[in-house]
Amino acid sequence: MSASSDSIELYADDPEWADIEPVRQYENPNPLAPIFYTEEYRDATDYFRGVVKKGDMSPRVLDLTEKIIRLNPAHYSAWQYRYKVLLALKSPLDLELRLMDELAVKFLKTYQVWHHRRLLISHPQLSSSKSSSFYLTAELRFIAKCLVVDSKNYHTWSYRQWLLSNFFSGGERGKEEEEVWKKEMEWIEQMIEEDVRNNSVWHHRFFVVFQSGIRVGDEDREVVRRREIDFAKDKISLAPSNPSAWNYLRGVLDNNNLPYSDLSIFVRPYAQARSPDAEADEVIDLENPSPSKGAQLPCVPAIEFLADVYESGKSRDDIEKAAQLWKSLANEYDTIRKKYWEYRIKEALEVLPA
Amino acid sequence: MVAPRPAPVDAYPTDTSDTQAETEETLLKHIPDPNSSTNPPPTLQKNVHLQFLVRNLLQGFPSRYISQDASQPWLLFWTIQSFSILQAGLDPNNKQRAIDTIMEWQHPDGGFGGGPGQAPHLLPTYAAISALAIVGRPGPGGGWDQIDREKLYKFFLSLKQPDGSFLVMDHGEVDVRGIYCLLVTASLLDLLTPELVEGTPAFIASCQTYEGGFASASQPYFSASPDSEREGASTLLSSPRPPLGEAHGGYTFCALASWVMLLPFLPPSNAPTINTKTLLRWLTNMQGTEIELGGFKGRTNKLVDGCYSWWVGGAFALLESIGVGGPRHGHEPEAEHAREPHHGDDEGWDDVDDVLFNRKALQEYILYAGQHPAGGLRDKPPKAADAYHTLYCLCGLSSAQHHLVISPARRQAIYDVWKSEPSSSEGDIRKKVFAESLSWVEEEGAAKFVGGTNNRVNATHPIFNLTITHTEGIMSHFYKQTVPPRVVSKKA
Structure with missing residues (x-):
């Protein structure tokens, strides 16, 4: 029909597939909003529908589904059927995982490539094998490699968090677990070093420190809290307008029920314009690092934070100070959120006695 | 109006701030020159967008859409719901074609797949049912009564997980x-x-x-069972x-x-x-600043994208419905806030608004940056338009134009005409689901149209993203209820 059919191998021309009746997609000749398929894709999916209809679970189906996946990695039915065939044939899943290494890099943005890995790695053939540690740590390395290419890929990050919480949080792996988490923290430091604004890494840090169990050496939670607050302060001082670091700081405080007022000394210099003689009377306070030389001050997150500190003071005087700051956000520093800042003022004033 | 300021880099550039700066530079070109007095008001190019949609619907989608072959119900839903938002509908012949196409996606085991012969899946099931809400009808060939609800329910149950989630x-x-x-x-x-x-x-x-x-x-x-030797292993976790x-x-x-x-x-x-407090804070923080034309982002430190006009912009109405922001709880919104319609001039825009995001700026993002000159809407310039972004930009525009709220009066009116099924023991919860779903009303006089009323698009249901009319149509059919007529409430 088309010139391309000379160069493309079609299942329709392959005697090995002669026993499969290809199934056209639509009985109805006139579907609405059809997609213009290439001949290659139409042929492959016609045979896939034929395979599903017949319930064929033979090895050749692995070739067919791989072909479809390469043409359209979001074809979830092809993935699902492929998985069933792998199980039915008791195929070596480690080989499948290696094939996935190639496909995952090629189709990084597709959910299915990550989910398929998850099915493979959680299957007892891999997860309960003697080499399970090998597979699991290889996964962590592979994910890290993918994040070099696409450092904010949502599926990749959530897959990593699943992997860590599913296999390394139960204590079954003893020393090995300790090692994995230790390396995880080092890797996080490195990733934040590379881009302090990468929010995915900040979220990952929160997950590792506060939401996936308590590491050996981290039993003293007071020390951990202090460490995390200091870490956030340090990163804020590098680039004070970075919302990721501030959100992390707030997360640490909220998660541990700590008052924001603990941070007022630190926050204050960030919430005001740099005084001309700042450099002259600069005192090095290791606990409260000052804004970097290039910092653009005041910065919005600091003004907001300071207003929250005042609001928690609850006296009329405090609320009025908070309201002043919110007004400066509404009218000068963060005008797009005017409505929100005015709402904060209204809400805060409402709780004051008349 | 404050001159647009670039996001502060603090003399500490990283990949994130570099991409941000590039995006700001592109978007800045789409902000009309504030010094020019001859700027025409921004226009929603309805006809051009309708042509884009009709082309996809009738001529079909080009080959690059093969990547969405497993999302055929979505392609159809995005397209025909865009029609609804643009106040257009299909003729009876194409409606029937749509119904017949959708029904080919129903799987013999229950649920709908991404195309004929594809496995049943929750996402295409939603898109197929929503599309049927728009084009379907009761009776033979109408789609609604050909949905196998019993198998669908079993399909749902088969996906349920012990933690309350679903595959x-x-x-x-x-x-x-x-x-x-x-x-x-x-x-x-x-x-x-x-x-x-x-x-x-x-x-x-x-x-x-x-x-x-x-x-x-x-x-x-799951917490360790009491007799487990490793008791307490999971109770160590704070979350x-x-x-x-x-x-x-x-x-x-x-x-x-x-x-x-x-x-x-x-x-x-x-x-x-x-936690609605942190949720509200996060939602408002997703709105880009003036230099980003007030579009929404999907994550902290990521770029604005037209589709979040709906996913984030549309979330404010939901938050209001659970008592955060908006009209004071317990008051009848129509009577309390009845106002003269607002036609989009800047004067006094802010004074009459209790919505917690910048509705004006979001409309500007969609009108100035979201529209592709050749039809359809997009993530951001210079990207191409596609079916997905066309719908979610349009319903984002809708959520920024119209203010939808839960009306206690409407809820009561629905309760008043509710017909109980004597055999059912779950009458109360059915009634509640039905009434809650249908008591959304547009707050009188609170609509705002940047660029004037010619840019008006239809209101859409804040939860279902269907017009209220379509929602009432399909729900009253399946709940076997009549919905009381909508009375346009007048100023008290």
């Missing part, structure tokens, strides 16, 4: 999009039961992250169900809309809760 399909993943899709479908088709959603509110709540928005899913840790992934606009919409749909099912005591 999106057999051997599929868990994520809150799937749960949203299931809950919308079940709400529309009268399939929502306590059995189906037991534990689901707690799952949704567990997906909220420290930032305030929601993640795709959470990881369940037993960590979110997987960071706070994200799409998941946040799905989680919040799910939460609102699940409210009638919350247990009377020890009910799970969500």
Whole structure:
């Protein structure tokens, strides 16, 4: 029909597939909003529908589904059927995982490539094998490699968090677990070093420190809290307008029920314009690092934070100070959120006695 | 108006701030010159967009859409719901073609697939049912009565997980999009039961992250059984169900809309809760500044994208419905806030508004940056338009133009005409689901149209993203109820 059919191998021309009746997609000749398929894709999916209809679970189906996946990695039915065939044939899943290494890099943005890995790695053939540690740590390395290419890929990050919480949080792996988490923290430091604004890494840090169990050496939670607050302060001082670091700081405080007022000394210099003689009377306070030389001050997150500190003071005087700051956000520093800042003022004033 | 300021880099550039700066530079070219007095008001190019949609619908989608071959119900839903938002409908012949096409996606085992012969999956099921809400009708060949509800319900139950979540399909993943899709479908088709959603509110709540928005899913840790030797291994955790992934606009919409749909099912005591304070903060922080034309982002430190106009912009109405911001709780919104319609001049725009995001700026983003000159809407310039962004930019525009609120009077009117089925023991919860779903009304006089009323698009249901008319049509059919006529309330 088309010139391309000379160069493309079609299942329709392959005697090995002669026993499969290809199934056209639509009985109805006139579907609405059809997609213009290439001949290659139409042929492959016609045979896939034929395979599903017949319930064929033979090895050749692995070739067919791989072909479809390469043409359209979001074809979830092809993935699902492929998985069933792998199980039915008791195929070596480690080989499948290696094939996935190639496909995952090629189709990084597709959910299915990550989910398929998850099915493979959680299957007892891999997860309960003697080499399970090998597979699991290889996964962590592979994910890290993918994040070099696409450092904010949502599926990749959530897959990593699943992997860590599913296999390394139960204590079954003893020393090995300790090692994995230790390396995880080092890797996080490195990733934040590379881009302090990468929010995915900040979220990952929160997950590792506060939401996936308590590491050996981290039993003293007071020390951990202090460490995390200091870490956030340090990163804020590098680039004070970075919302990721501030959100992390707030997360640490909220998660541990700590008052924001603990941070007022630190926050204050960030919430005001740099005084001309700042450099002259600069005192090095290791606990409260000052804004970097290039910092653009005041910065919005600091003004907001300071207003929250005042609001928690609850006296009329405090609320009025908070309201002043919110007004400066509404009218000068963060005008797009005017409505929100005015709402904060209204809400805060409402709780004051008349 | 404050001159647009670039996001502060603090003399510390990274990849994130570099991409941000490039985007700002592109967007800046789409802001009309404030010094020119001859700027025409921005126009929604309705005809050009309709042509884009008609082309896709009748001529079909070009080959690059093969990547969405497993999303055929979505392609159709995005297209025909865009028609609805643009106040257009299909002729009877094409409606019938649409119904016949949709019904080819129903799987013999229940549920709908992404195309004929594809496995049933929650996402295409939602899109197919929503499309049927728009084009379908009762009776033979109308689609509605050919939905196999019994098998669909069994399909839903087969996907249920012990932590209250659902797989999106057999051997599929868990994520809150799937749960949203299931809950919308079940709400529309009268399939929502306590059995189906037991534990689901707690799952949704567990997906909220420290930032305030929601993640795709959470990881369940089941506490060790009392006789276990490793007792306490999991009780060490401060949070037993960590979110997987960071706070994200799409998941946040799905989680919040799910939460609102699940409210009638919350247990009377020890009910799970969500933090609405951090949620509101996170949602408002997703709005880009003036230099980003007030478009929305989907994650902290990511770029604005037209589709978040709906996923994030649309979430504010949902948040209002659970008492955060907006008209004061317990008042009748129409009477309380009846106002003269506003026609888009800047004067006094801000004074008459209790919506917590910048509605004007969001409309400007869509009108100035979201429209592709050749038709259809997009993520941001210079990207191409596509079916997905066309719908979510348009319904984002709708949510910025119209202010929809829950009306206690409307709810009461629906209760008043409710017909109980004597045999049913779950009458109360059905009634509640039906009434809550249908008591959304447009706040009188609170609509705002940047560029004038010619840019008006239809209002859309804040949870279902269907017009109120379509929602009432399909729900009254499946619940076997009549909906009282809508009275336009006048100023008190």
